[in-house]
Amino acid sequence: MTVEIVTDSLSDITPEFAKELGVTVVPLYVRFGEEVYRDRVEITTDEFYHKLVHGDIFPTTTQPSPGDFITVYKKLAKKTDEILVITVSGVLSGTYQSAMQAKSMVEDKCRIEVIDSRKVAMSLGLIVIEAAKAAKAGAGLDELADWVRKAIHRSHLVVYFDTLKYLAKGGRIGKAQGLLGAMLSIKPILTIKDGEMAPLTRVRSPAAGLDYLYNFVPGFSKVEALAVEHATTPDEADELVRRLSAIFPKERIYRSIVSPVLGTHAGPNALALTVLEAE
Amino acid sequence: MTRVTEMKQINSIGGQELREMFAAATGWLEKSSADIDALNVFPVPDGDTGTNMLLTMRSTIEEAYRAPDRSAAAVAQAMAKGALMGARGNSGVILSQILRGLAQNLAAKESFNAADLASALQESSVMAYKGISNPVEGTMLTVIKDVAKAVAAEVASNGRDLVSVMEAAVNAAGESVANTPNLLEVLREAGVVDAGGQGLHTILDGALRYLRGEMEQMRFRKPQIIITDLHATKLPQMIAADEVPYGYCTEFLLKGEKLDTDKIKKKLEKKGESLIVVGDDSAARIHIHTLEPGDIIAYASSLGTLHQVSIRNMDEQHQDYLEMQKAKGPAVDTAIVAVVAGEGLADVFTSLGVTAIVPGGQTMNPSTKDLLQAVEGVASDKVIILPNNKNIIATASQVQSLTEKKIEVVPTTTIPQGVAALLAFDYEADLEANISIMARAISAIKTVEICRAVRSAKLGDLQIRKKQPIGFLDGDLVAVGESALEVLNKMLSKLDLNKIEVITIYYGDDTKSEEAEQVASDIRNRYPQLQIEVVKGGQPHYNYIISIE
Numbered sequence: 001m002t003v004e005i006v007t008d009s010l011s012d013i014t015p016e017f018a019k020e021l022g023v024t025v026v027p028l029y030v031r032f033g034e035e036v037y038r039d040r041v042e043i044t045t046d047e048f049y050h051k052l053v054h055g056d057i058f059p060t061t062t063q064p065s066p067g068d069f070i071t072v073y074k075k076l077a078k079k080t081d082e083i084l085v086i087t088v089s090g091v092l093s094g095t096y097q098s099a100m101q102a103k104s105m106v107e108d109k110c111r112i113e114v115i116d117s118r119k120v121a122m123s124l125g126l127i128v129i130e131a132a133k134a135a136k137a138g139a140g141l142d143e144l145a146d147w148v149r150k151a152i153h154r155s156h157l158v159v160y161f162d163t164l165k166y167l168a169k170g171g172r173i174g175k176a177q178g179l180l181g182a183m184l185s186i187k188p189i190l191t192i193k194d195g196e197m198a199p200l201t202r203v204r205s206p207a208a209g210l211d212y213l214y215n216f217v218p219g220f221s222k223v224e225a226l227a228v229e230h231a232t233t234p235d236e237a238d239e240l241v242r243r244l245s246a247i248f249p250k251e252r253i254y255r256s257i258v259s260p261v262l263g264t265h266a267g268p269n270a271l272a273l274t275v276l277e278a279e
Numbered sequence: 280m281t282r283v284t285e286m287k288q289i290n291s292i293g294g295q296e297l298r299e300m301f302a303a304a305t306g307w308l309e310k311s312s313a314d315i316d317a318l319n320v321f322p323v324p325d326g327d328t329g330t331n332m333l334l335t336m337r338s339t340i341e342e343a344y345r346a347p348d349r350s351a352a353a354v355a356q357a358m359a360k361g362a363l364m365g366a367r368g369n370s371g372v373i374l375s376q377i378l379r380g381l382a383q384n385l386a387a388k389e390s391f392n393a394a395d396l397a398s399a400l401q402e403s404s405v406m407a408y409k410g411i412s413n414p415v416e417g418t419m420l421t422v423i424k425d426v427a428k429a430v431a432a433e434v435a436s437n438g439r440d441l442v443s444v445m446e447a448a449v450n451a452a453g454e455s456v457a458n459t460p461n462l463l464e465v466l467r468e469a470g471v472v473d474a475g476g477q478g479l480h481t482i483l484d485g486a487l488r489y490l491r492g493e494m495e496q497m498r499f500r501k502p503q504i505i506i507t508d509l510h511a512t513k514l515p516q517m518i519a520a521d522e523v524p525y526g527y528c529t530e531f532l533l534k535g536e537k538l539d540t541d542k543i544k545k546k547l548e549k550k551g552e553s554l555i556v557v558g559d560d561s562a563a564r565i566h567i568h569t570l571e572p573g574d575i576i577a578y579a580s581s582l583g584t585l586h587q588v589s590i591r592n593m594d595e596q597h598q599d600y601l602e603m604q605k606a607k608g609p610a611v612d613t614a615i616v617a618v619v620a621g622e623g624l625a626d627v628f629t630s631l632g633v634t635a636i637v638p639g640g641q642t643m644n645p646s647t648k649d650l651l652q653a654v655e656g657v658a659s660d661k662v663i664i665l666p667n668n669k670n671i672i673a674t675a676s677q678v679q680s681l682t683e684k685k686i687e688v689v690p691t692t693t694i695p696q697g698v699a700a701l702l703a704f705d706y707e708a709d710l711e712a713n714i715s716i717m718a719r720a721i722s723a724i725k726t727v728e729i730c731r732a733v734r735s736a737k738l739g740d741l742q743i744r745k746k747q748p749i750g751f752l753d754g755d756l757v758a759v760g761e762s763a764l765e766v767l768n769k770m771l772s773k774l775d776l777n778k779i780e781v782i783t784i785y786y787g788d789d790t791k792s793e794e795a796e797q798v799a800s801d802i803r804n805r806y807p808q809l810q811i812e813v814v815k816g817g818q819p820h821y822n823y824i825i826s827i828e
Contacts, residue, residue, distance in 0.1 A: 063499070094499040171503040180506070181470065183630040184783060185812060186702065199706045202631075204828060205780040205810065 003084055003135040003144055004076045008064065008095045009039035010088035011125040012229055012256045021132040024072055028095065028261040029062040036062075039261045048260035049232050053268050058169065061261045063094040069102030077110040082141040085114040086128055086148055091195035092120055092172055113145045118195035122227035122256055122274040123157035129254070130224070130276070154224075154277035158200060158216050160209035161188045162269035167197065170265040174198060189213075206269070210236060213273040214243050222278035227254040232268040240273070289441045289490055293390040294354035298343040300489045301358065303497065305336040307485025308478060311502040315481070318474040318504070321418065321465050328474035331368035336482070338365020339378060350389045355382040363557070364532060364587075366564050370475035372555045373407050373419050375564065377479075379557070380406035393444045397434040400427040400448070410557040412548055417463030419475035425455035426483065445487040452480040456505045472505050480505065526551065526570040528591045533563045535583020543582070550575060568593065613710055614659035617697055618645055618667050618675075621818030624694060624785060631701050634659070640694075641820050644670050647677045654678055654686065661685045661710050663717070667697040669754065685710065689717045692754060693726035694785065694818070695826030726753050727770050727825040729763050748822070763790075763822055764798050771802070774827065782809055783826040785816030790823065798823070 002022075007013065009027040018025045027039040032051060037043035052059065069085075076083050085103075090096035096116040103112045117124045131148055139147070164180055167173045173180070174196035179188045186202040187209050203209045217226065226248060230237035234257075241253055258266055266272075292300070308315075308329075315329025342361025346353040359382035362375035380403030385391055391399070404427040408414050429451030433444050459473040460466040466473055481502045488497055529551075533543075537560050544556040551569030558564050569575055572590045579585060617633045619625050620640035628636060635653045639645035654662045662684055666675045669692040679686040687710060691697040703720035705713055728751040735745045743749060743759050750758040750766040757773075760766040782802060786795035792815065799813045816824060 062496075097499045168506045171506075173506065177506065178632055181630055183627045183814065184698070185810075186631075191707065193707075201705045202702045204702065207780055 066101040089195040166267035227274040303489035304485030332478040335371035376410040377403040422476040530566040531588040614657035617665040623815040623817035725827040
């Protein structure tokens with residue numbers, strides 16, 4: 001039987017792509033006042049960013065409940081006896097906790113392995129994509145879990161932020177707190193390190209940010225795949241893909257959009273690049 | 280597609296629920312007490328506010344379970360007693376006063392409603408201020424005051440649901456905590472919010488979550504620490520230096536008969552700092568920072584019996600705090616020392632993460648000794664120096680031969696180059712890589728400096744009269760004009776603006792902000808595609824230092 005791969009919506013794998021890959025995506029929740037939406041399922045990225053930028057209610061986010069995972073586990077257990085769950089960083093979200101708790105509550109012959117990726121967005125997504133391909137090719141659960149744990153160290157995220165306001169408001173600023181309060185207008189560039197957001201450097205304009213993201217790639221000698229994501233600026237992201245495709249095969253550059261739950265913390269105009277190093 | 284969350288409405292709370300609510304709040308506080316410890320800078324940066332509040336709350340809850348019956352009055356009374364008996368530190372004592380106010384107002388009530396809560400919180404606020412010999416705003420006191428006010432307003436306008444009343448309380452507490460650095464200088468300098476206020480916010484937030492029935496979710500989540508967007512202008516070590524000597528933090532519970540807390544307060548007022556005397560005629564909690572703890576103890580023991588006596592050397596506590604701050608600080612092992620003149624520019628460099636500033640610049644070059652002192656004063660073993668002036672580069676280069684530390688000089692010759700180098704610093708790169716990253720950043724920037732000619736001169740094609748504005752491009756005198764704006768425009772017209780995105784104008788100490796804004800708006804009109812920023816640099820000598828990147 002094929003190992004079933006489960007992740008959460010902070011992997012930034014779109015529902016359509018998940019279907020194609022055969023991956024189950026458990027959505028987190030984004031809430032505007034009394035209205036609660038399942039991430040990317042009940043609210044599109046377009047609707048979300050429109051509300052974020054033009055609405056007057058500031059959204060909040062919530063992890064999936066253990067019950068959400070139990071439903072998924074039970075459904076998948078009907079067609080497989082091995083499930084691999086790869087979640088967003090446990091420092092940023094309680095999703096891993098929910099997945100683990102659900103595991104302890106499902107008494108079944110099905111084996112479930114839950115891994116805290118310590119990553120977010122496509123730095124999680126690219127790992128999931130590769131794992132899903134390997135699962136389809138017949139890899140077993142132990143082999144896959146082992147592969148994922150190693151791949152975590154090869155997945156590198158760089159994010160350009162227009163502002164750290166949203167990250168600070170949502171309490172996810174982590175080690176980047178030192179970048180707050182600058183007396184010049186600056187655009188921070190962060191990474192994810194030890195599961196939490198950490199500073200890389202600062203630039204002064206979106207164009208300089210784009211250059212930084214572009215220049216990040218040649219720093220690696222062997223690259224397996226790249227991913228480029230935008231929040232509200234698709235043209236900038238497309239421009240980055242266009243430049244990158246001159247130095248890297250375009251078919252291995254994945255293109256996605258920052259999910260509403262992540263967008264709550266990243267804010268508009270954020271731009272993310274992931275490099276998955278080759279083994 | 281939308282799910283509407285079920286709204287739970289609660290109109291009255293009895294004793295048992297009151298206790299469970301605070302028990303939940305205590306559990307919530309426990310999760311962030313260490314984070315709250317790390318915020319602590321006022322009144323003494325000893326880093327134990329979170330722990331103190333937690334211990335106080337634990338004692339509060341233990342006593343609440345001993346309440347004689349299940350009325351709100353009895354439970355509140357027991358909680359107040361538990362808090363007083365177990366109060367630790369300044370924050371614990373204020374917390375106990377808050378609970379005492381609550382208990383006094385709920386006396387004889389089987390249960391309480393929203394209006395009762397509003398008036399009880401008002402009493403809490405009054406009691407909290409009363410307990411402190413010199414109340415300071417920007418602390419827990421301000422937070423409870425703001426909470427009481429917001430709750431009263433919510434009850435007056437919206438009525439009876441205790442959930443929405445508590446929501447108003449938590450929101451007000453959050454805003455009030457975020458505002459504490461604006462009220463209290465020492466918080467502003469440290470770039471933190473008040474620790475006690477944060478603790479109070481967490482307790483209220485925990486209580487609210489209990490009322491909302493979110494006990495399950497609370498198990499997997501952590502309270503939010505409110506973040507100030509002000510950046511620390513002083514390092515923890517510097518704040519500490521402002522407040523010595525400390526002496527001993529002395530606290531105990533005094534039991535006796537017919538105790539007169541006002542009289543005790545008066546008697547002890549001149550014996551030390553941060554005096555708190557609270558309680559009633561049979562038990563009083565006393566807290567003071569004093570150089571002579573023996574005198575305090577001798578006096579108090581003449582009035583009754585002493586319990587839970589604690590005398591701690593605050594210098595030692597303080598050392599622990601510094602260690603804790605060090606451990607918590609960003610994992611940057613490279614320090615950056617910059618030579619800067621002008622208060623505004625110093626703030627800019629500090630806000631961008633420079634570790635130490637050596638005052639100096641054009642016409643005021645610091646000595647090697649000045650630089651060496653700054654280098655030795657920072658905690659890191661690797662130090663990058665930004666001289667920001669061509670006459671200081673040589674001096675900076677001499678520092679290496681005088682210290683064991685590894686020194687690198689990035690040869691910045693202007694303030695904009697210094698800022699560019701500082702911004703480009705890569706937190707994940709090693710020293711060597713950073714030096715080349717910073718050097719590259721310098722080459723991408725152009726600097727315009729405008730000042731007044733000190734004498735008449737003829738330089739190439741330029742005929743300069745004394746006091747006329749003259750402009751330098753990357754150190755070379757290239758333009759002269761009747762006004763600073765004219766000089767700047769002459770210079771801009773010679774540059775290739777297609778590659779330029781951001782212009783930052785730092786105006787000097789003797790330049791008016793209106794004039795600077797005028798210059799900026801003129802450039803904005805002329806080059807609408809550019810991002811123009813105006814900052815008060817406060818530098819001497821140069822009317823304008825302009826960065827073009």
